[in-house]
Amino acid sequence: MKVSKWRRAPFVIFPFVVGLNFVLLALFFTSAYQGRMDFRGLGDVLFGSRRVLGWRADTLWLIVSTLYVLAMGLIALRRWSLERTSKRTLVLCICWIAAIGACVWRLLNNGLLYKG
Numbered sequence: 484m485k486v487s488k489w490r491r492a493p494f495v496i497f498p499f500v501v502g503l504n505f506v507l508l509a510l511f512f513t514s515a516y517q518g519r520m521d522f523r524g525l526g527d528v529l530f531g532s533r534r535v536l537g538w539r540a541d542t543l544w545l546i547v548s549t550l551y552v553l554a555m556g557l558i559a560l561r562r563w564s565l566e567r568t569s570k571r572t573l574v575l576c577i578c579w580i581a582a583i584g585a586c587v588w589r590l591l592n593n594g595l596l597y598k599g
Contacts, residue, residue: 494568497555501575504548507541508582512589545583552579 510516510526518524523531526541533540556576559569 491568493555493558494572497552497568497572498575500548500551501579504545504552504579505582507545508586511586549579549583552576556580 514524516524516526518527526539530540535543538546553576555572559572559576563569563573
């Protein structure tokens with residue numbers, strides 16, 4: 484069964500979104516991007532004035548794109564036999580979930596978040 488090219492578009496876009504997310508996540512682990520108590524990082528300079536519900540724009544992008552990754556993972560499981568890129572999508576999805584889990588664990592355990 485042939486799948487139309489418009490139905491394949493999310494599978495084509497997916498690796499680029501995950502690649503951008505990995506670059507952004509790598510930047511989150513550097514103090515030059517995140518900043519410290521004594522200086523503002525590049526992320527604060529670029530995205531500090533753009534906030535939605537108190538979240539910086541780059542953090543909000545990671546949250547929304549993680550929801551997209553989860554949805555694509557579920558779609559890839561359903562289309563395992565129909566879509567040839569499903570296996571790649573599922574592997575990227577698992578890698579991203581592991582990476583974002585490590586990032587959340589780091590944020591919660593090293594004191595970067597102010598908890599009141």
